[in-house]
Amino acid sequence: MTAQAFARVASERPLPVPDAATGPYWQAAREERLVIPRCDDCGHYHFYPRTLCPQCSSPALKWTQVSGHGAVYSFTVIYRAPSPAFSTAVPYVIAAVKLAEGPHLMTNIVGIAPDAVRIAMPVQVVFQKFSGEITLPMFEPVEKQ
C-alpha cells in the first residue's frame, strides 16, 4: 500500500502518545529526521529507547540522527484489518528493518506492492504525517519498482 492510503485512515487510526521517554523521537519525526539513542561512552546505537546502554550500562545516551537506510530483516503482510481504522489500509506490510547503524525498527514498508517485498531488500526512511503531533517513519524500497 501507499503512504497515502495510510493517511486516509489517519483520523481514525490509533496513534502513538509521546511521553518523556519517546518525545525526542517524535519531535525529530515531525521534522522528518530519524533519530535513535546512541551511547556517548561506547558508541553503541540501540532501539527501542532505554534508560541505560544495553552494551555497557552507561546512562550517557543521546538521541542521534541516523542515515535512514537499512534493509528488510523480516516482514508480514496484513490482509485482515485489525480494527475498522485499518479497513482501507489492507493489505499492508509490517516489517522489522535493520538500520545501517545496527538496531532493528518495527515499521511499515510503503511504495511497493506487498507481494513484492523481499527479505534483505534495501530500504530508506520516508515520513508520513498523521496529525500535528505524530509523523510516522516508514520505509520504501531504495530502488523504485
Ligand SMILES: [Zn+2]
Ligand atoms: Zn554504551
